[in-house]
Amino acid sequence: MANELFSHLRTFSEADWLAAVEELQSGIHAVDQDAVRIWFRFFPLELRLYLELAEDRKEAERVLSLQGDYMLEDSLDTSAHFLYGHRYWKSVKAAVNEEADGFKADSKPSLVDLIKAVGASAAKKAGVDQTLLNAISAVGLATFNQVGADEFRKTAGDTAKPTGAMTGSANSVAAAREKDDSQGLFGFLKTVDKKYSVKFASEGYSGSFQVYDDQEITQAAGQDRSRDWKSLDKRCWQGPIPIECTAAACGTCWVGVLGGKEKLDPVHRRERYNVKLQGYNQPEEERPYLRLACQARAHGNVTLVIPPWNGVFGKQIYKNVEELELEPATTSAKHLREMIAEGTHASQNKADIEDAPTD
Numbered sequence: 001m002a003n004e005l006f007s008h009l010r011t012f013s014e015a016d017w018l019a020a021v022e023e024l025q026s027g028i029h030a031v032d033q034d035a036v037r038i039w040f041r042f043f044p045l046e047l048r049l050y051l052e053l054a055e056d057r058k059e060a061e062r063v064l065s066l067q068g069d070y071m072l073e074d075s076l077d078t079s080a081h082f083l084y085g086h087r088y089w090k091s092v093k094a095a096v097n098e099e100a101d102g103f104k105a106d107s108k109p110s111l112v113d114l115i116k117a118v119g120a121s122a123a124k125k126a127g128v129d130q131t132l133l134n135a136i137s138a139v140g141l142a143t144f145n146q147v148g149a150d151e152f153r154k155t156a157g158d159t160a161k162p163t164g165a166m167t168g169s170a171n172s173v174a175a176a177r178e179k180d181d182s183q184g185l186f187g188f189l190k191t192v193d194k195k196y197s198v199k200f201a202s203e204g205y206s207g208s209f210q211v212y213d214d215q216e217i218t219q220a221a222g223q224d225r226s227r228d229w230k231s232l233d234k235r236c237w238q239g240p241i242p243i244e245c246t247a248a249a250c251g252t253c254w255v256g257v258l259g260g261k262e263k264l265d266p267v268h269r270r271e272r273y274n275v276k277l278q279g280y281n282q283p284e285e286e287r288p289y290l291r292l293a294c295q296a297r298a299h300g301n302v303t304l305v306i307p308p309w310n311g312v313f314g315k316q317i318y319k320n321v322e323e324l325e326l327e328p329a330t331t332s333a334k335h336l337r338e339m340i341a342e343g344t345h346a347s348q349n350k351a352d353i354e355d356a357p358t359d
């Protein structure tokens with residue numbers, strides 16, 4: 001069914017949404033400032049529109065090497081599980097639906113004004129400060145924009161009770177993400193064997209594993225055999241973080257960094273280059289909140305969120321990358337997947353990956 005709010009929202013581009021999220025940052029609690037930026041990278045509007053317009057949807061998905069659940073319809077009430085404000089999702093959904101019911105197109109409000117209006121209404125319903133609602137309200141309106149009014153109304157917006165690292169006040173959750181594990185009484189004397197914790201959450205599972213100082217995150221994740229990770233996400237060949245190539249080529253291991261991004265190595269040229277080709281909107285910062293986990297070495301505790309899908313779509317969608325070719329992601333990935341299955345350590349075979357820029 002046509003809806004005036006939906007039609008109005010569809011006049012804004014992905015760049016408009018990202019600019020609105022930046023403009024709103026001072027009105028968002030610190031716990032969700034990067035989280036909301038990450039959400040908008042995990043669910044890019046331009047990819048959604050490209051798939052909606054594709055004549056042959058299946059072929060488009062194949063060309064973009066899409067794997068996993070990339071449509072918001074599949075995770076209407078769970079996609080924002082890593083935002084602190086997700087606990088108020090039901091209030092946000094109700095506020096978005098009310099906005100849709102009363103919306104008059106001739107008012108032409110800006111995205112920022114719309115998000116603030118929904119945030120104020122949801123904060124009143126939830127009885128909490130609006131700084132906890134603005135980020136999740138941006139997600140609410142963006143979800144409405146992607147799935148449409150009818151689909152958005154299909155669920156009541158019930159969410160699971162926060163557990164583990166997401167329990168407690170917003171201040172305590174934000175502060176806990178900044179802390180490092182103690183290295184013991186004489187830890188300050190240690191030069192090797194320092195160990196830290198990597199906390200992770202995806203839509204289906206969460207937990208933590210240990211990482212040695214200067215160890216690649218996916219290498220540390222691969223040593224965690226505490227669960228059958230592949231039964232939880234078929235992209236998880238070794239440990240809880242999805243991987244294929246371990247060489248920056250396939251984009252399977254992309255993650256959002258909710259806490260501790262400054263404790264990861266700076267982005268090297270190879271990661272920067274390949275992330276652009278993959279289509280992930282990684283900020284230009286030296287240590288951004290969007291990383292390839294197989295390229296990031298940890299020097300302290302970090303908190304990660306794992307997206308439910310991956311792909312290689314930079315050239316097709318954004319058309320802003322140099323005319324340089326990657327080896328088709330599926331070729332190198334398939335080869336390395338076979339080696340991983342055989343128990344061969346993938347990092348010994350990085351020489352088999354295509355020539356990409358090195359530092």
Ligand code: FES
Nearest residue numbers: 246248251253294
């Ligand atoms: S596993 Fe990291 S890019 Fe392929």
